[in-house]
Amino acid sequence: MEKTAIQDFVIASLSGSASTSQQAMLQEWLSASNSNRSLYSEIKRIWETAGNTPFGVFNTNEGLEMLMQQVQPVSHNRWWLKVAAILLPLFVITGWYFYYSSTSHWNTYIASGVLKDSLLLPDGSLVYLKPGTALHYKRREVILGNGEAFFRIVKDEKQEFRIKAGNAVIHVLGTSFNVKRTPAGADVIIWDGKVSLEGKSNTVTLTRGKMGIVDQYTGEVSGIEGNYEYRCGWANNDLAFNNQALGIVLEELSALYHIQLKVMDPAILKRNVTIRFREIPLAVALAILSETMDLTISNVTDTTYILTERK
Known part of the structure; x- marks a missing residue:
């Protein structure tokens, strides 16, 4: 069997992506x-423990060649030499795999989760997601599903971050x-900084x-007037409203x-209020709302x- 074929199905099996x-x-x-079974068991053990091992820059070709040198036929009574010989190259190939896949x-x-989930992307960027939201990602690119x-x-500054959500493409x-x-x-709301939102024609x-x-x-992009920072509050526990209707405040809370x-x-829902709830428990948030709006x-x-309304 060819070395490259063995390499492919061993790595695919260990990474959980093997085809039928x-x-x-x-x-x-x-x-x-x-000896093949013993070798695979040892490779699997090292792979599983190496998943959390920090890695730097790896020479992919050299690492692959070192790994494949270990699958040559050897006598049964010396299989342990093969296992010992594969320790170093396996760490190289494990690091290569995680680096390459990222x-x-x-x-x-x-x-x-019930409230929200979080994911650290390969470049160090952080994403908070509402339950059920799905995304596909690599280093500086994300495709967002419904959610x-x-x-x-x-x-x-050398490489922009790109997010695709349906017909929307966000460049940051x-x-x-x-x-x-x-x-x-799709809609996009900015908490800080600025982004370029691209559609099909504008x-x-x-x-x-x-x-x-x-x-x-249609793929058409529209900018909406107003301040929508409060729409980001679910992720960073910071709800800020500037002259917003009480109905919107209650909905977000x-x-x-x-x-x-x-x-x-229902008439009080139309009253406007400027108010902020930043990383506070529910009881405190309700107390602030009560005093600000003169409500029971x-x-x-x-x-x-x-x-x-208080009387």
């Missing part, structure tokens, strides 16, 4: 001799912003607090704390609150 044919080839190779191969991540994510992008160097994708399109530059929308069907805030008089807030269940 590669799995069959692996089984055939393992069945060929006890820079060239697309990875897939689906957010879990919502907040990005803190590490600045790199280093900033923080929120992206929400639905079947109807491009809009967005700055702090601004929102841009890309229609999924409900989503952040996973509660229901109801009013007896009654707890009717563990997660439901009724707001009424």
Whole structure:
């Protein structure tokens, strides 16, 4: 069997990406001799422990050649020499694999958790995701599926960061912003810095607090007037409202704390307020809201609150 074929199905098996044919080839190779099985067991053990080992720059060709030199036939009573000989090159090939997959191969991540999930990207950028949100990523590029994510992008003036969400393409160097994708399109809101939002036929530059929308069907980009910073609050626990309707404030607070805030008089939902809730517990947030808006807030269940005007 060719060295390159053995290399391919061994690495594919260890990384969990082996195809049906590669799995069959692996089984055939393992069945060929006890030394192959012993070697694979040792490689697997080292691979699993090396997954968290820091790595630097690896010579891919040299590492692969060193690894494949170890799969030549040897006598059964000297298989342990093969295992010993593979220790160093295996660390080289393991490092190569994780480095190469982080820079060239697309990875897939689906957010879990109840409130939010987070993911550290290969370049050091951080993403917060709402549960169920899926994305594909490599070093400085992301494809966002339906869902919502907040990005803190590490600045790199030599290489922009690129995010694709349907017909929307977001170009950034280093900033923080929120992206929400639905079947109807995508919207982008800037927390700090600025981004370029590109559609099929036009491009809009967005700055702090601004929102841009890309229609999924036409690909047209529209800049929306107003300050939408509060839409980023779910990720960084910092809800800031500037002359916003109380109805919007209650909606965002409900989503952040996973509660229901109801009013007896719908007219108060139209009252505007400038207020901020930054990394505070629910009880404090409700107390601030009560005093600022002159409201009485009654707890009717563990997660439901009724707001009424004070008399």
